[in-house]
Amino acid sequence: MVNSNSDALGIIFPNSYDSLVPELVSERLMASIPFAGRYRLVDFILSSMVNCGIDNISIIVRQNYHSLLDHLGSGREWDLTRKNGGLNIVPPFADKAVKVYGGRVEALASILHFLRSQKEKYVVLSDANIAVNFDFKDFVNSHIESGADVTVAYVREELPAGLLKLRPESKVFYYTLNLNQDHVEKIYINPTMSGPQNLSMNIYAMERERLIDEIKTAFVRGHIYFERDILAPQLDKLHVHAYECQSYTARISDMKSYFDENMKLLYDENLDALFSGNPIYTKIRDDNPTRYIPGAIAKNVMAADGCIIEGEVENSILFRGVKVGKGAKIKNCVLMQDTIVEDGASLEYFISDKNVTITAGKVIKGTDTFPVYAAKRQVV
Amino acid sequence: MAKEMIAMLLAGGQGSRLYALTQKLAKPAVPFGGKYRIIDFPLSNCINSGIDTVGILTQYQPLVLNEYIGNGQPWDLDRLHGGVHVLPPYQQASGSDWYKGTANAIYQNISFIERYNPQYVIILSGDQICKQDYSDFLRFHKEKNAEFSVAVMEVPWEEAPRFGLMVTDENDKITEFQEKPKNPKSNLASMGIYIFNWDILKKYLIEDEADPESENDFGNNIIPNLLRDNRNMYAYHFSGYWKDVGTISSLWEANMEVLDPEHSGINLFDDDWKIYSRNSGMTGHKITGSAIVENSMITDGCRIAGDVKHSILFAGVRVEPGAKVQDAVIMGGTVIKAGAVVEHCIIAENVVIGENAQVGAMPDADEGSVATVGPGIYVGANAKIGPNAMVSQNVKGGEEQW
Numbered sequence: 148m149v150n151s152n153s154d155a156l157g158i159i160f161p162n163s164y165d166s167l168v169p170e171l172v173s174e175r176l177m178a179s180i181p182f183a184g185r186y187r188l189v190d191f192i193l194s195s196m197v198n199c200g201i202d203n204i205s206i207i208v209r210q211n212y213h214s215l216l217d218h219l220g221s222g223r224e225w226d227l228t229r230k231n232g233g234l235n236i237v238p239p240f241a242d243k244a245v246k247v248y249g250g251r252v253e254a255l256a257s258i259l260h261f262l263r264s265q266k267e268k269y270v271v272l273s274d275a276n277i278a279v280n281f282d283f284k285d286f287v288n289s290h291i292e293s294g295a296d297v298t299v300a301y302v303r304e305e306l307p308a309g310l311l312k313l314r315p316e317s318k319v320f321y322y323t324l325n326l327n328q329d330h331v332e333k334i335y336i337n338p339t340m341s342g343p344q345n346l347s348m349n350i351y352a353m354e355r356e357r358l359i360d361e362i363k364t365a366f367v368r369g370h371i372y373f374e375r376d377i378l379a380p381q382l383d384k385l386h387v388h389a390y391e392c393q394s395y396t397a398r399i400s401d402m403k404s405y406f407d408e409n410m411k412l413l414y415d416e417n418l419d420a421l422f423s424g425n426p427i428y429t430k431i432r433d434d435n436p437t438r439y440i441p442g443a444i445a446k447n448v449m450a451a452d453g454c455i456i457e458g459e460v461e462n463s464i465l466f467r468g469v470k471v472g473k474g475a476k477i478k479n480c481v482l483m484q485d486t487i488v489e490d491g492a493s494l495e496y497f498i499s500d501k502n503v504t505i506t507a508g509k510v511i512k513g514t515d516t517f518p519v520y521a522a523k524r525q526v527v
Numbered sequence: 528m529a530k531e532m533i534a535m536l537l538a539g540g541q542g543s544r545l546y547a548l549t550q551k552l553a554k555p556a557v558p559f560g561g562k563y564r565i566i567d568f569p570l571s572n573c574i575n576s577g578i579d580t581v582g583i584l585t586q587y588q589p590l591v592l593n594e595y596i597g598n599g600q601p602w603d604l605d606r607l608h609g610g611v612h613v614l615p616p617y618q619q620a621s622g623s624d625w626y627k628g629t630a631n632a633i634y635q636n637i638s639f640i641e642r643y644n645p646q647y648v649i650i651l652s653g654d655q656i657c658k659q660d661y662s663d664f665l666r667f668h669k670e671k672n673a674e675f676s677v678a679v680m681e682v683p684w685e686e687a688p689r690f691g692l693m694v695t696d697e698n699d700k701i702t703e704f705q706e707k708p709k710n711p712k713s714n715l716a717s718m719g720i721y722i723f724n725w726d727i728l729k730k731y732l733i734e735d736e737a738d739p740e741s742e743n744d745f746g747n748n749i750i751p752n753l754l755r756d757n758r759n760m761y762a763y764h765f766s767g768y769w770k771d772v773g774t775i776s777s778l779w780e781a782n783m784e785v786l787d788p789e790h791s792g793i794n795l796f797d798d799d800w801k802i803y804s805r806n807s808g809m810t811g812h813k814i815t816g817s818a819i820v821e822n823s824m825i826t827d828g829c830r831i832a833g834d835v836k837h838s839i840l841f842a843g844v845r846v847e848p849g850a851k852v853q854d855a856v857i858m859g860g861t862v863i864k865a866g867a868v869v870e871h872c873i874i875a876e877n878v879v880i881g882e883n884a885q886v887g888a889m890p891d892a893d894e895g896s897v898a899t900v901g902p903g904i905y906v907g908a909n910a911k912i913g914p915n916a917m918v919s920q921n922v923k924g925g926e927e928q929w
Contacts, residue, residue, distance in 0.1 A: 183810065183811070184810065184811030185810065185811050185827070186810075223600070413813075415813070415815075415830070418810070418813065422810045426808050426809075427810070428808060429808075431601070431806050433601075433801050433802075433803050433804070433806075435560075435561070435562070435795040435796050435802070435824075436560070436561035436562050436795075436824040436825060436826035436839075436840075437812065437824065437825050437826065438786075438796070438823075438824050439820050439821065439822060439823050439824075439825065440822065441821060441822045443820070443821070443822075445814045445818070445820050446814070446815075446816045446818070447814065447815055447816040448813070448814045449810075449811045449812070449813045449814075450811055450812055450814070450825075451811040451812075451827065452562070452811075452826055452827055455796065464811075465811075
């Protein structure tokens, strides 16, 4: 084909790490968590893939996916309404023994027929818990040049507190890599070391045929997890290549990190790092521009369109359509779309989910270490 | 499949009174209200009124307009049957013609209209800011059993001589049409929005085309001919916000009125009558700790570190620390450098205003002129642009232009 597209198809697992942020996913999944004023987490990986010419993308949903379906629609905003490829949302196939997928192996096994019939030579796999402008083209090229069986992307950073808090019995896994040059020698499952680690982003590239073979074999043996059951035990046989991601990353691993990662974007260098590359696409809402009414004071604020601000806002992120009434004071808050703060209310270290209303005069204060959260559609 | 009513949108106006703003841009594509272009208003009115087929007649600088309209998707006008179509003049076996007048533009597209076999055709104008329910207009047209209806606004009697006026009887039936008369008999100004029964419109278009003396204009030819034949003609009273933004000062004024919807009546915050537009796709706007923002509209992609008062900023505008912006309309992608002062003016897209430059001035009396800087202009550091200036070429650092 005469184009600059990557010869890869994309697969996204939108439910991964849901259990780290139980409040935020009570009516949605990780991929549809609102982030950075006007986006959902899935927008970042999805746009990154599209911007690198990957235009055949499957999203394997497991549960709570209504909000994601509503957000993605036909995929038009990501330029994914294609005759060939485009956006393909795969819900669980309910049969006699209705059971949702337990891990990537099961999820991928459910689309083996689809994978067999595709034309792309490579596959890239990703979760949706990290906001990153990821260069999939460079990633796939690096995979091809290395001649490896599998390439995994990682970041060099300390383990996030949210991951270290995981209980041993939880079925949530994260991985660090022991490297020899760019070669993965060992994969640690849920390690607790301090200091910077090679923390896996769970983004992989491999040949499509190879993936099909591995999944087929693993599924028959009753395996569940791609890393734990396929990669880790076979490191002596498989050439697993490590690719360091140098881009700005915002990983959501608990409520605190959700708050912090939003707040970090109030610094221009972070905002530029995340957004100055290729555009990140999202669902269009056709809001009017944000209006600052006389009496409004805004200091160090990131706000999306559709807001009406009459009160004081400081150090905060306002999503689309937030209303701040007269005399209201907002400080160090993340207010998701269509939050209404009525006249005279005062909020500090507060996270409001979508459509929350704070009635007039209410005073709510969280702390830096423990921001208060109000669930979707709550009236406080 | 026949359509009940389709819309024909006259968007060929050169907009010569907008000078620097329309040198490379058709008037309907001129940005307005922070994230819109003028044409978003009639297109959104169409879809909100249930009209899903719109022909847009263009012939002047159509490049930006064509790209902006695209397949019509932002207005939900990408349809299997119907949707939005840009209709430039084209060559025919008998030769090619530019659109000679508004009526001729429709005449040349009779075959387009016939594809949809409509009962009614609404003629719209691409240079007005107006939120109007065309379905209510059609209901009126049908109730009156009219063959032609025109939307009219009551204007103050002293201003009436500037307009085309409809003289009506007590049943709103039009008895006389006065084009910019010295002695007005009516204060009902035509908004340039018409509903025709298609068979009537077609008949008069063909007749008008055959008349070599005709200017092929709705106001000057078609409407007088209808009156001559005693057709059933009615005036539909519209009382909402309506503004012709054909001049720099009216364009500036209309933008400023957006900042005061409570009094001006132009409410863009109406969830039941959204104005759709092609989105910038930029991230949310950012206001730093040192910035002051008062009574303004700010949209995606803006970065504000200076003072912004009573102004409208379009997508991706940057205001550096110490810069002052007041009573200004600043279009997309423009950068106001540190220490620059920008007042009472319109600055087009992708302009750079250099450090400590001065553009426009707050007027002393009520009637101040609006300084205008055209698209892509570079105004050097310490330059001065006077309140009457119309800048369409780069201004070097330290230079003055009045």
